[in-house]
Amino acid sequence: MGLQINNLYKSYNDLLLFSNFSIDFSEGNITCILGPSGGGKTTLLNIIAGIVEPDSGSMEGFNSKVLSYIFQDPRLLPWKTVRGNIEFVLPHSQPYSKRETVTNSLIKLVELDGFVDYYPSQLSGGMRQRVSIARAFAYPSDLILMDEPLKGLDVKLKMSLLRSFIKIWQGDRRTVIFVTHDVDEALMLGDNIIVLGNLPIEIKEKVSINIEKHKRNIGSDYFQNFRDELHNALNH
Amino acid sequence: MKISTNRYKLISFAAVIILLFLWKGLALYFDSDFILPHPERTLVKTLTLFGESQFLLIVGATTLRGVLGFIISLLFGIVLGIIAGVSCDFNAFIKPILVVLRSTPVIAIILLALIWLNASSVPVFIAILTMFPFICTNTIDGIRSVDRQLVEMAWVYKISRFHIAKEVYLPAIMPFIISGASSAMGIGWRAIIIGEVLSQPRYGIGTVMQSAQTFLNVDAVIAWTIIAVLLSYVFEQIIRSIEKRIVIWRD
Amino acid sequence: MLMRIIFPLLLAVNLIFFGCQHQPKQTDTITIATLKGPSAMGMIKFIDSLSTVSDSHIKVEILNEPIQIRKMVIDGTADFAILPTTMAAILYNKGIDYRLLAIPVWGTLYLFGNDTSITQWEHLRGKRINVMAKGMTPDVLFRYLLMQHGLDPDNDVTLDYSFPTHIDLANAVAAEQAKLGVISEPLVSLVMQRNTKVKSIFDLNAEWNKVLDIPIAQTAFIVKGELTKNSKELVEKVMQSYHYSTQWVNQYPDSAANLIVKYNILPNNQVAANAIPRSNLHFVRANTISAQIDSYLNIFYQMSPDIIGGKLPDENFYQ
Numbered sequence: 028m029g030l031q032i033n034n035l036y037k038s039y040n041d042l043l044l045f046s047n048f049s050i051d052f053s054e055g056n057i058t059c060i061l062g063p064s065g066g067g068k069t070t071l072l073n074i075i076a077g078i079v080e081p082d083s084g085s086m087e088g089f090n091s092k093v094l095s096y097i098f099q100d101p102r103l104l105p106w107k108t109v110r111g112n113i114e115f116v117l118p119h120s121q122p123y124s125k126r127e128t129v130t131n132s133l134i135k136l137v138e139l140d141g142f143v144d145y146y147p148s149q150l151s152g153g154m155r156q157r158v159s160i161a162r163a164f165a166y167p168s169d170l171i172l173m174d175e176p177l178k179g180l181d182v183k184l185k186m187s188l189l190r191s192f193i194k195i196w197q198g199d200r201r202t203v204i205f206v207t208h209d210v211d212e213a214l215m216l217g218d219n220i221i222v223l224g225n226l227p228i229e230i231k232e233k234v235s236i237n238i239e240k241h242k243r244n245i246g247s248d249y250f251q252n253f254r255d256e257l258h259n260a261l262n263h
Numbered sequence: 264m265k266i267s268t269n270r271y272k273l274i275s276f277a278a279v280i281i282l283l284f285l286w287k288g289l290a291l292y293f294d295s296d297f298i299l300p301h302p303e304r305t306l307v308k309t310l311t312l313f314g315e316s317q318f319l320l321i322v323g324a325t326t327l328r329g330v331l332g333f334i335i336s337l338l339f340g341i342v343l344g345i346i347a348g349v350s351c352d353f354n355a356f357i358k359p360i361l362v363v364l365r366s367t368p369v370i371a372i373i374l375l376a377l378i379w380l381n382a383s384s385v386p387v388f389i390a391i392l393t394m395f396p397f398i399c400t401n402t403i404d405g406i407r408s409v410d411r412q413l414v415e416m417a418w419v420y421k422i423s424r425f426h427i428a429k430e431v432y433l434p435a436i437m438p439f440i441i442s443g444a445s446s447a448m449g450i451g452w453r454a455i456i457i458g459e460v461l462s463q464p465r466y467g468i469g470t471v472m473q474s475a476q477t478f479l480n481v482d483a484v485i486a487w488t489i490i491a492v493l494l495s496y497v498f499e500q501i502i503r504s505i506e507k508r509i510v511i512w513r514d
Numbered sequence: 515m516l517m518r519i520i521f522p523l524l525l526a527v528n529l530i531f532f533g534c535q536h537q538p539k540q541t542d543t544i545t546i547a548t549l550k551g552p553s554a555m556g557m558i559k560f561i562d563s564l565s566t567v568s569d570s571h572i573k574v575e576i577l578n579e580p581i582q583i584r585k586m587v588i589d590g591t592a593d594f595a596i597l598p599t600t601m602a603a604i605l606y607n608k609g610i611d612y613r614l615l616a617i618p619v620w621g622t623l624y625l626f627g628n629d630t631s632i633t634q635w636e637h638l639r640g641k642r643i644n645v646m647a648k649g650m651t652p653d654v655l656f657r658y659l660l661m662q663h664g665l666d667p668d669n670d671v672t673l674d675y676s677f678p679t680h681i682d683l684a685n686a687v688a689a690e691q692a693k694l695g696v697i698s699e700p701l702v703s704l705v706m707q708r709n710t711k712v713k714s715i716f717d718l719n720a721e722w723n724k725v726l727d728i729p730i731a732q733t734a735f736i737v738k739g740e741l742t743k744n745s746k747e748l749v750e751k752v753m754q755s756y757h758y759s760t761q762w763v764n765q766y767p768d769s770a771a772n773l774i775v776k777y778n779i780l781p782n783n784q785v786a787a788n789a790i791p792r793s794n795l796h797f798v799r800a801n802t803i804s805a806q807i808d809s810y811l812n813i814f815y816q817m818s819p820d821i822i823g824g825k826l827p828d829e830n831f832y833q
Contacts, residue, residue, distance in 0.1 A: 104431065
């Protein structure tokens, strides 16, 4: 059945963002929503997350889903350590030993082993974002939403975080809806890439990539085609 | 870093020494025990006070009143502050009360309290009325300061209301409460002692200060003042150290 | 705030540099500070005669509270002063050189209030009694009497000092906010006139005399020490005027009442006429009764030396 949003209407003040907008997402895959900065993509995610109410429209398949959210900013609790922040989202009904195991394995996956007891103020921006990723995966969710989590980070850091993410995801293939304005990020992570644009928002292009993520060489000619296609869609 | 803190400590220490010399100089100049007693005599008197038989009772009584007043202020301040922080209506309701309490001169409150309450309760009542506005106002600010984005994150991750309160709100307002408590402490002790001076409970630092004044023991007045200052200082330090332990996550 | 520093500073400069060479000139104003109560009542003829002399160099200031007079003594603005004897002793013992000339007012304290159930001292057990100020004469005198009747002032009764001035306490009793109070004439008569439910319960002067042979040398007339050396004539003149005035008041109470109302000591003739006989006005020179005054002070000295300033004043106190 999949995840669908049908006939979505949403305006902010006098701005009509979505008018009879429909979109669907395939489960078990990473769907990348590509669009210009500030184009209302965050609103779409927030509607899915339930943070924002649509004016009208229906959502199918989302009700039964538990979701994690990786925000643009790490949103860590400053008074909790790395471990504390990850454990924060784990159900308190679970025995402590179980929670500890989950936390430890994720900390290892995002390569923050030595920093378990550090406070966010003692970590760099990139490290904080990694904790946010670990937290999202620690949470027993079916669906992970990501809102431009790599925005503003330098290239090297971006690559390292993307690699961490891919590594974790390979071992735990949840449905991911990933919003970005960066074409390269989309090429690296997306199984399906949906380009959005205009106002009210509409789908301008849909692309699917079937290569395993860790095997993708986005510098190659093959990907250059995709890149051009996507840039075109973005700019027109 | 280490050199800097030592340097500052030295400067503060020098300031105290200079003040003592100034005191001595003025005392010599005025040459009257009623205008300014000599510092050595006063300091000796202060030390002899410690040995006085009822010293513990007197200081204990004042301390007890202060602690009691503080605890009650804390409870009311935090509870009402949280409600006001969360409900805009209640905040509008309580705002004028807080403003009035903060601006009313302590002496006016004391004179009214003397009519309503017995001698031992007056200082506690005064302390509560002067400390409560600080704690309440700071708690309200603390609630207001809570990062909405963190609350949003916790909501998305389906954290229970109880845990959001405990893990997101409470740690955020803690520094504000402590800061409020620290300010409240400073003003609270002063209010208690003035209250004691006027209501004359059987045991209290204010009580003996007033007696010393009646009997023209000026050095005793100053000596008890020094003890009152020490008392206030001790409690402020206690709050500071609690603050350090709770707020270690700050950079 | 600044004045409080500058004034003593100037005074100190004055005392230090000019004190020794100071020659009293007859044209300098002499200030007599007196309390608005029996002291002023006894002096009223003197006060009146001064006001008829146009160029008088004697000024009488009438203050409400002993503390105000004490301040004028400490800073030297009062040349003569009338205040409680215990207070005079403290000042002398602390090195403020004012000597005792006479006792112009004797026991005037009463326990009064609207609590009519009290007929014996034992009935006071467990009661709350309002007293003006801790450590002052009404307080220590009352405490002494309580102890004489087997009551512990700290545990068997509640002494309440919430009303720190004569006037506040009087008002509180009149308003029946305070059920029992220790206060001096003429406020007793004044309050009883205002509120007929308030009665005099114990005449503390009489109670004291039941227990002791020493009269209550309650109020002291003191003078700046240097005036006793350099202005003997002036001092003698003032004493005689006060003495005469006191006798006159006792002899002609109705005329005295008129003057008392004229100078705003009391609001009406009736209460003034009532108060005069109860105010125990007798001007007695200190040097004739120094032993009695010493015994009086000794009572309090035995209770706590602090009450009179740490020790019994030496013989130079009595002029």
